[in-house]
Amino acid sequence: MRTPLRDTVALGAALLAPPAVAAVLVPFRDDATNATLALILVVVVVAVAAIGNRTAGALAALSAAAWFDFFLTRPYQQFTINDADDIETAVLLLVVGIVVSQLAARARKLQVIAVTDAGQLARLHETAQLVQASGSPDKVVDHVRRQLVDVLELRGCRFEYDSLLGQPPRLEQDGGMVVARKHWDVERRGWPEGEIELRVFGNGHYRGRFMLRPGPGSVPSLQARLVAVTLADQTGAALNTAGPVLEH
Template sequence: MSTETGTWRLLHRAKGPRPAPAGARPLRDRLALTAGLVAPFLAALALVPFRTDLSHTNAALILVVVVVAVAALGSRAAGLLAALSSAAWFDFFLTRPYETFDITASADIETAVLLLIVGLIVSQLAARTRRLEVITVTDADHLSRIHRTADLAQSAGSADTVVDHVRRELTDLLQLRACRFEYGTLMGRPPRLQQDGSVTAGRRPWDVDAADWPAGEIELRTYGNGRYLGRFMLTPGPGPVPPLQARLVAVTLADQTGAALDTAGPAEEG
């Protein structure tokens, strides 16, 4: 399999990393939640001296900027909190009657509602942009593995060199205790890491989101031009099954190994 083909499959079938467990929220997100509550209050308070001269539309736009900043800094939850806080303090400080949560003018009600809606939308967009940045960093690491293997497959004098390289890559990528490669005939029916990144045990799919790896070794087969050439036998380490993105990279590395073995010919396979 070429590097371009492996990259295409990874980018089109991988998903983002698993969310952090509850209670493990990063410090950055906790600070953003605080900013989501406090920053709109401070911004609205700062606009109080100008509220008679500043149009309500311009004031709302300033608060939208605050929402965007908070959402870009932290999580989606922080952006949502900032949007709600902005709408509340806009009502309290910047619409008549001042220092109450009552609005008498219909135009001010419309502005407050629009502020809330726009704030919610932009917070979603900003948070999504941040998430995509995280996924891009992860993809860069995964893609570097694919490119390293492709370069080695083209330059290595022996397919065994590629096999050993991929065995080490799989051990690191999937956090394995051990990884070995078997040439030739299939023996037994161990659990299998499939081409789509799923895991099967026997004839049944394995729930990778709710369980650890199946017990025992996991096979990852390699093919060259549709012909079975061998399999990596994976001994899982402790902890849950790695994310789908990592599993798809593992499948791509196995495919590159199969391509190297197929090019080398029968003499290399024994």
């Protein structure tokens, strides 16, 4: 699966930013408490997650905890901690860093959805209620299929439970489009030709895909595409306990 440039940059920052900031804090380690130094590193983790994704945030948290140990706890410049309070601080840095990074990544994904109109928000709310109340994943799939037709102004939409045949254009989790493994500018070029896949995942596993047939001349906004991705996520939640797990 193609990794967006923004996420690639964030992964690099997750590896490089924590050691760089920890090294900058070395002259202050005798004057500041380790809790204060750890909080500064948490800010770095949040910044990485805000520009990247959950993976980048988690990697930044692990990196921050490791370099906090290396640069800012005794014995210095060793991945060893002797003091019990420092161990506790390092563990808290890791846990807090992971938690807040996941929240920051989630906020990034939802920041555009937050400004959509009431109708779009109502779709998400209605679908979430159906996922919770319905005992039939097929019912959720059919409901989301109809919602996608409306949200994206499609000519049609179908769901495939067990197919990964071919390499059709793909609507990505960030609302972007990939065609032949290259970014496709939807705003400038409109939908690509042919059917477009929107993959559905449940608990990190591939569950199927919606195959979208765009309407003539339609150019859905980024907000609409993100709503569509979120609807697909809700489908994944409904399918999470149904059917075989397909590796991807």
